[in-house]
Amino acid sequence: MKPSLLHLNDEVAAALREGRAVVALESTIITHGMPYPANLETARSVETVVRENGAVPATIAVVAGKIKVGLDDRELEQLAAAKDVVKASGRDLAGIMVGGGSAGTTVSATMRIAALAGIGIFATGGIGGVHRGAEASFDISADLTELGQTGT
Numbered sequence: 001m002k003p004s005l006l007h008l009n010d011e012v013a014a015a016l017r018e019g020r021a022v023v024a025l026e027s028t029i030i031t032h033g034m035p036y037p038a039n040l041e042t043a044r045s046v047e048t049v050v051r052e053n054g055a056v057p058a059t060i061a062v063v064a065g066k067i068k069v070g071l072d073d074r075e076l077e078q079l080a081a082a083k084d085v086v087k088a089s090g091r092d093l094a095g096i097m098v099g100g101g102s103a104g105t106t107v108s109a110t111m112r113i114a115a116l117a118g119i120g121i122f123a124t125g126g127i128g129g130v131h132r133g134a135e136a137s138f139d140i141s142a143d144l145t146e147l148g149q150t151g152t
Contacts, residue, residue, distance in 0.1 A: 005097075006117050009070035012058045016118055021055035024069075024114035024122045030059075030076070031085045031104025040080035044073075046123070058119055060110045062088060065100035069117045079104065 008016070015022050025046060030039045047057040058070040061079055068075065079085060079102065088096050088103035090112045096103045105113065107124050114122055 005067055006113065007066050007068050008117060009072060011056055012070035015056040021121065022058050022119045023050045023055045024110055024119045025057055025059040026105055026107050026110040026124045027059055027061040027079060028087050028104035028106050030080050032087050036081050040077055043076055043080060060105050060113050062096050062103040064102060065097045067113055069113060
């Protein structure tokens, strides 16, 4: 049996095994969406709302080269306070993992990881789109492509 590339925390793993609701949460809102400590407060608040509604939150990020599905409070705080964390879409994951880096996951990366983990419910602060001038720059968010390919 080969090792999994996904590292599910105990709570998320148990919920999935037991068939309980799990909600995947993207992490670029934490790493790139707002300043510290408001980002940490918001992340904790969103996780609380998920719990209050009977589900288990699974904030997804890359931490020290490992894809984490469900962060503990220490990991969440480190991610929120870090200055050297990158923003990762699905196409960036392998390079970040090999380099041992940490990253907030965009909608596209989070959706892909959630699908691989067996999580069918996803919440986000917003998706990327077609950026102004895309006819010349082709600056189109990977979120749109992933939405068309992933069932989460």
